Amino acid sequence: MNSVTVTVPASSANLGPGFDALGLALGLYDVIEVQVTDSGLKVEVLDAGAGGVGDVPTGETHLVVRAIRRTCERLGVRPPGLHLRCFNKIPHARGLGSSAAAVVSGVAAGYALADKPVDAAAVQIAAEFEGHADNAAASLLGGLVIAWSQSGRFHAEKLTVHPSIRPVLAVPEVKSSTAATRGLLPAEVPHADAAFTAGRAALAIHALTCDPSLLLAATADRLHQHYRAPAYPATARLVNELRDAGVAATVSGAGPTVLALTTDGIIPAGVDVEGFAVSELPVDSSGVQVTAR
Incomplete structure (x- = not known):
């Protein structure tokens, strides 16, 4: 794929006692459009939600860009250039997993650009950015997740939330x-x-x-x-x-x-x-x- 749109949900971690272990995906979304170009990097932040456009980097330090780069490297692909358009609705620095959502959108975009389905290794790539997998796994998998690490590897299991909640x-x-x-x-x-x-x-x-x-x-x-x-x-x-x-x-x-x-x-x-x-x-x-x- 040379052009993809990624929609990623917000998340709430911990849920009280589940520190760094429980996460819940929520129906509030960032949307990232990624296009492969001939060369260079262009990042447009068209709506920064509650973050403020000036607070969001637009170069190689942008979290989505970093996640795409790392994922493509792991999967053995190298896009010649990238154009990102970011429509951010998840409030920044409010405890709703905005950073994890950015990482997950980049990981998912990297898989798509490599023409591969997202697999269990995506949890590992995404969780490495924050050192724990609760938010990232919730945004990646949806629903309720139980996340843990063992011998330096991150894992997560998805559960179905009771419909009355x-x-x-x-x-x-x-x-x-x-x-x-x-x-x-x-x-x-x-x-x-x-x-x-x-x-x-x-x-x-x-x-x-x-x-x-x-x-x-x-x-x-x-x-x-x-x-x-x-x-x-x-x-x-x-x-x-x-x-x-x-x-x-x-x-x-x-x-x-x-x-x-x-x-x-x-x-x-x-x-x-x-x-x-x-x-x-x-x-x-x-x-x-x-x-x-």
Whole structure:
């Protein structure tokens, strides 16, 4: 293929206790058009969503370009030149997997340019960029994913989300840095907290796939969210307020977006969402999609 369009969904990672292990694909999409040219590189960012056009590089450091280059190298192809047109709707630096989505779109485009179907090795290529596979695997595969690494290799399994689950997002104007919030995490945690979180992560898989009535208990976490709370006090307040109202709310990825896993698509009356843009998004069950143009 010499010209492809890639549509890639946003994602929410962790889902409470599943730190660096659970990811959920969401129905909000970036679209990347890639055309092979005779030479050179041209990157057009036509809509940067909440990121701002000026915040997005337009050269070789662009994440989509880097992912295409790495994938094509792995697959043994070398496009003479590239023209990218990027229509970004996933907000940047909000905990919705915008970086992972960019990487996945580049990986999928690289496979298409090599005229190969996306395979399990694509998870490895995409996850190498961030060092964990939760967001990337969700955007690549769709649905709910369980991600892990072993002996330097990244893996993921896709599960089907219970059809009654209706995610609601509360997205603030402020941004967050994954690197900065990871810096707030301690090197060690109490054994009791680790055991608690392991149990809730296992329960989360059951709740998300089989029994949504257990979501509130299943999304409780003692591993990372309270350590990161000082970085986004409004987010921490909203998560706590929603949970006190019986809603299974978590910090989405590294934040500061709040993910509420509901079965009615409603934030209870009386919960203070000032400063947040609230919207219901469906679960994306298909993952990245590639079409020839």
